[in-house]
Amino acid sequence: MYLSLRGLSHSYGTTEVLSDISLTVPSGQIVCLVGPSGCGKSTLLRMVGGLERPDRGEVLQVGAPPEGCLNPLTFVFQDFALLPWRTVEGNIRVVLEDHRIRRERAKEIVADVLARTRLTDFARALPRQLSGGMKQRVAIARALAVNPAVMLMDEPLSALDAQTRELLMDDLVSLWSREPFTALYVTHNLSEAVRLGHQVVVLSRRPGRIREIVQIDTPLAERGLGNPELERHQKHLWEVMRDEARAADEELLDD
């Protein structure tokens, strides 16, 4: 299954935030969405996930979701959105409980995603006991549990410090390498985008339009630190974005 965005436009009152966005998120690829702050990337992601309604245009799911998929479009949030009163295990179970899954099957799923995110030893810990990186791994495990067709990742690493971010990027890469998943990945961090994206989509400042789509062909597993190919892409992206970012930074904020 893949996603097709057609002519998405949206306004808040008289302020147009997105204008005519058309984009394809191919199956088994990570598409990174970058742009200056306030360009509507997060709004776009929420529309793709059905949490917000676009004024014009549509989002199409093309083809059938994979077998055993409980929630085709699944979010991973910047602030993790873990239920603080549930354990790691409980936070994963909560998204399975509504799907009438047999108890043994649910146990298997939980065990599997915990193993894939290396959290098996922390199954009974409460969120407050976990570091930020662990919390985001729990959120990723939870997203994996519903076997999504497309993961919608809203700046998943932005709340983490630089070291943790590196570690988690490695985790994401190895997850993808073992079992490729489809993702639309919103970030404002260009090094993240070039590390994880098969495609990087650059949005302009408000109203957000697609400025450029950059293809990165280097396999994910080979994108180590200091890779000159990636440096080049990142530099190029920055040149595209710099003026937009400066202009966006100097805009007055409306209510």
Next chain:
Amino acid sequence: MTEVTMPEKSRAVPFRGGGFRPRPVRFVGLGVFVVLIALVEWGTRAGWISALTLPRPSDVLATFGELYRSGALWEHLSVSLVRLSVGSAIGVSAGVGIGILIGLFSLIRAGLVPLVAALFPIPKIALLPLFVIWFGIDEGSKYALIALGTFTPTVVATYGAVDNVDRTLIRMGQSFGLSWLSIVRKIVLPGAMPGILSGLRISLAIGIILLVAAEMLGATHGVGSYILQAGSLYDLERLFAGVTILSVLGVTVSGLIGLVEKRVLNWRA
């Protein structure tokens, strides 16, 4: 950088942080009680506090002991506890229920919030004669008074707590396709629980205050009626013994809620 000689004028940086952070200091609270009571005991014995002004603490203790030995303590306490628990159970459960509905549905919020705001400041005691006509002079009117008194603060605390539930958690629930009922049960309710419990503290304290009011009309037993009778007889020893019972009741209820919080809210730091 080889020289470490100090320039002629040097002084240590003065400390200017600290304070503004309450820390637990043990036994001071108890000490204040002890000193106050000892002072009153001394004053009443020495005579610079007249028998009209304050009772002698040892006499209050003796009255209390007599109350205990005669079994009257339990007689008064049991009926009051039943009134408090039945009345506040009705008021609190209705309050939590309606508070959640107000928190969840805009129409109900628009309809009921002004009503609750109008009910809140009414001194419930003023409605007691009316309740006697509506619910009878027996337990009915007493339950109703305590129920109404605990209802309004519970409603306000509950819908405030529901409003304060982290919206990103609700959005998470929706994004995973959880049913409306699941979101309410598994996200909204547990998320609102800290606010509801701290509201409960206030509601039950109000319930205890209203116990005295509820027992004004037609009660022959109960801590409240005991206090009222002591007041009308100007029997200061019994009055203070009764007030002490209410105080202890308040501390106990607050402690119980603390225990419940520890159990239910163990996920908080």
Next chain:
Amino acid sequence: MLMNRRHALAAMGGAAAAATGLAAPAIANTPLVVGALRLTSHAGSYVALDRGYFADAGLNVELRFFDAAQPMAVAIASGDVDFGITAMTGALISLADRGAVKVIGGALQEEPGITGQKYLVSDAAFQDGVTTPAALAGRRFAISQAGSSFHYMGSKMAKAEGIDLEFIPLQSVGNIISSLRSGQVDGWSIVPHIALALAGSGDVHIVGDVADYIPDYQVTTVFTSSGNAANERAMTESFLSAFSRGVADFNASMVDATEGDAARDEMVRLIHQYVYTDREYEKAAPSIINGAMRLTPNAALNVASLKDQLDWFKAEDLVDQDIAFETVVDSSYVESV
């Protein structure tokens, strides 16, 4: 001893008067606060004030009104009021025991042949066959509080009839009346003008006289602070004599009716300045006339009745068992009967 500025001034005035050797009235223009309820039974104070008897005695009296007897007793204990008239309640006895107040005279009493306090029953109870006080057996008898005069009257009746009553505290007369009307309680006892007014509405029925059960009942007493009783003898005597002149006028015009209708009407008008002020004279007059029980002449103390009341309080465990009659009553001011 409780001392306040007024007392201090009065004492200085007294000393000055004594020093100059003046005859009575020894204390000129002594400011006094007298507590009163808006009831016909407090007419002694109204008449003495209105007809200048207090002024004649050198007392500059200000009336302070209360809603109930209980706070009046406390106000005397606190020194805010000098003299008061009220039933011998548990609070009064407790305050006396604490050395704050003293009963110094009688104010109102039951007397055969004069309309006195009544036992009442609700219409529901009446329809249910409760047509005598004895038939209230096992039923609910309204009282304001344990240790109130209502409690005493109900308890004495129950004892005499050999029945049990369930006493229901309702705090105020207003609450009692509405509970009686709605049938929440079955019986009550009250002064005649309220009893007659209620019976007239048909919601409530009169089934007996308090005087039949408690003959010579000293319903209310005159009391003052212990300090006044012990140290302000001249002032207290002046008050009692002026008050008694008012009482005598009232009894003559209203109770014995020896002075004819004109004098009675004049008295009713005088009282109407203080009682039922929210009603027109024509409507208030019958109630005032109905409420005219005999005020005790010369504030005489009915020692037997007061002793009986004190014993009852002790028997009910409402006051301390060791309280002596002399602790509560200073019988040195007026004659005892």
